[in-house]
Amino acid sequence: MMAGRGGPETDAAGGPARHLPVLLGEVIEHLALHDGGIYVDGTFGAGGYTRAILNAADTRVIAIDRDPTAIENGQPLVAESGGRLALVHARFSELDTVVEAQGVGRVDGVVLDIGVSSMQIDEGERGFSFRRDGPLDMRMSNEGPSAADLVAKLSETDLANLIYRFGEERRSRAVAKAIVEARAAAPIERTLQLADIIAKVVWAKPHEPHPATRTFQALRIAVNDELGELARALEAAERVLKPGGRLVVVTFHSLEDRIVKNFIANRAKVSGGSRHLPTLEAAPTSFRLVARGAVDPGEDELARNPRARSAKLRSAERTEAPAHARGDLSSLLPPIPSLDTSRRR
Structure with missing residues (x-):
């Protein structure tokens, strides 16, 4: 789902196949996995990230996908996990509700791969x-x-x-x-x-x-409604992550990356305000940056999977500050074109 992302080898305006999880090593590193941790894979797909998280430590994963086919195809991994994987049919914008329904309070990490399966x-x-x-x-x-x-x-x-x-x-x-x-x-x-x-x-x-x-x-x-779903998922992740928990997002085009970049920037730093206006009390920073800027695939990965060339990873760590109040997400989104189908001409 990106401009200029495809090529002769790409069949749709989507991301690299999830059978080849993009930036997998970097995702695992930025999640800072540890034994006993609970992690959310909000975009299960073919299960590449989930399997790696389960294999890297004695972890538990709550995986989500809105595609019923992905849920069906993921059942063998659920069976293999020995009770460490819950696979839920839902939108990732609902991940906080899904986590609560699993009887979990706060989680240690959330990963989102915003690409097409x-x-x-x-x-x-x-x-x-x-x-x-x-x-x-x-x-x-x-x-x-x-x-x-x-x-x-x-x-x-x-x-x-x-x-x-x-x-x-x-x-x-x-x-x-x-x-x-x-x-x-x-x-x-x-x-x-x-x-x-x-x-x-x-x-x-x-x-x-x-x-x-x-x-x-x-x-x-x-x-x-992919961009709206992404913005809502970022807010949901903020609500469900415990202090020290990691948010890791892999995007594949500028529209998605801009939303993630702006969200993290908004949560990770306090605005200096204007010297011409009264000073207002800013909301506490709810995230701190794990790495400045985006992480790109390395040369070895690009050699194995050229379709990963447009991928970018951004990550942040949750602070002890409370989550920001639910707000108007329009500042994160580009101008939304009208989808009014009643005025065709």
Whole structure:
């Protein structure tokens, strides 16, 4: 789910396959695992991070995924864990509620891998891939409006705004116009059908991302409210982490990374305020930085998995200060395009 992240070897605007967990060594290091610790893997996928956490120490993991297929496929790992793994079907924005339901107060670490699971990409019928034909779906939880619904019902202006803001596609207006013209002739219901429409107005040089990469990314982000989910998950992690607990997030494009960066910066430092305004009491810092800036994959990992090149890891450690009050998350999010399907034109 990133602009410019794909390539000839990538089938969807998503992250590297979770069968090859990205920045795995760095994730384990930044979580600072210890015996007896309880950790949340908010994006279970194929279980790469969870398995590594269970193997690294005598830990317990509460893993979450909104995709029922991931929950089903993860049952063998649950059985192997000897009672140390609870695998829960839920959104990671609900991770504090999930932890409470497991009878746990506070946890020692939370890891989030904000990428698309290889399982979703590999199954053409899920509608994530612009190289495998299937229904234009893209819903991670198989609930709510699909990508086909947005393509069929959004106005040309709203489509262009969505593709530009969530996909960072410079030719968003041309793409939106092509979609509107094509749907007037016939419904757009298949992934390759949409990819072909986009390829007529977006051109890519050899070794550049597929022309449909950014538009598919934008639609998937909108269908699954991915950026809103991420912002809410960060707040939930703040509420559930104990003092000294670690938050570790791996992102794959600038929209996600900016949300994580701004959240940690907001929680980890006190604003200096303005000399022209009265001094206001700032909220206590609820996190401290583990490392300044983002951690990128090393050369060895890039050689093994070139699709990891866009990944970034950020981490922070929880302080003893109380969690900030639930607030308006709009400051963390980019301008949200309208998804009003009632005013098509």
